[in-house]
Amino acid sequence: MDLFADDSALMPIPIEDGELWFQQRLALDLTPAEAMQRLLDETDWREEQIQVWGKLHMQPRLSAWHGDARYRYSGKLFHPLPFTPLQLHIKQAVEQATGRQFNSLLLNYYRDERDRMGFHADNEPTLGLNPAIASVSFGSPRTFILKHRTLPKTVKLALGDGCLLLMAGSLQHHWLHGINKERAPRGPRINLTFRNILREP
Numbered sequence: 001m002d003l004f005a006d007d008s009a010l011m012p013i014p015i016e017d018g019e020l021w022f023q024q025r026l027a028l029d030l031t032p033a034e035a036m037q038r039l040l041d042e043t044d045w046r047e048e049q050i051q052v053w054g055k056l057h058m059q060p061r062l063s064a065w066h067g068d069a070r071y072r073y074s075g076k077l078f079h080p081l082p083f084t085p086l087q088l089h090i091k092q093a094v095e096q097a098t099g100r101q102f103n104s105l106l107l108n109y110y111r112d113e114r115d116r117m118g119f120h121a122d123n124e125p126t127l128g129l130n131p132a133i134a135s136v137s138f139g140s141p142r143t144f145i146l147k148h149r150t151l152p153k154t155v156k157l158a159l160g161d162g163c164l165l166l167m168a169g170s171l172q173h174h175w176l177h178g179i180n181k182e183r184a185p186r187g188p189r190i191n192l193t194f195r196n197i198l199r200e201p
C-alpha cells in the first residue's frame with residue numbers, strides 16, 4: 001500500500017472566496033523533461049510589448065498563444081496559432097484530470113530567475129463569470145503567489161516540474177496572482193495556462 005499522498009490525483013487546496021485544486025504530477029505520455037524540451041524547441045516564443053499606464057514595456061518573459069479563439073489580454077488582441085499535437089495531448093490530459101474543457105492556451109517561458117509575471121486576475125469578460133483556468137508547469141520550480149484583493153491574506157504554492165493547478169469558482173474576483181523574480185539563480189520554466197473563451201472580442 002502506498003502510504004504517501006497520491007501525487008496523481010487532483011486535490012482541493014482550502015481557500016476562501018474561490019476554488020483552487022492541485023495535482024503534483026499530471027499523467028502524460030512523456031516525461032516532464034521531454035515535454036519541457038519539446039515545448040522549448042517547438043514554440044515560436046515572442047517577446048511581447050505590453051502597455052502599463054499608457055507606456056510600452058517589454059514583457060519580462062517570452063510567450064505564445066495557441067488555440068481556436070482570438071483573445072484580448074493586457075489591452076492587446078492576439079491571433080493564436082493552432083494547437084500543436086503535443087499541446088493537444090497535454091490539453092486532453094488536463095481536461096481528463098479537471099473535468100473541464102478548454103479552447104485556448106497561453107504559454108509563458110521564464111528564462112531565468114529574473115523573468116516574472118506581475119499580479120493580475122484572469123478576469124477578461126470573454127472568459128465568462130467564474131472562469132476555470134488550468135495551469136501546467138515544467139522545468140525549474142517557481143513560487144505562485146495569490147494575494148486577496150481586500151483581506152490581508154497571501155497564499156504561496158511551489159509549482160514544480162509537471163504539476164497541474166486549477167483556479168476556479170469566484171477566485172478571479174477576489175484574488176490576484178503572480179510570479180515574482182527570485183534572488184537565487186533559477187533554470188528555465190515553462191507554464192501553460194489553458195482557458196475557455198466564450199466569445200471572440
Ligand SMILES: O=C(O)CCC(=O)C(=O)O
Pocket residue numbers: 106108117122135137144159177178179191193
Ligand atoms: O506562470 C504561472 O504559473 C502563472 C501564469 C499566469 O498567471 C497566466 O498565464 O495568466
Ligand SMILES: [Fe+2]
Pocket residue numbers: 120121122177
Ligand atoms: Fe494568470
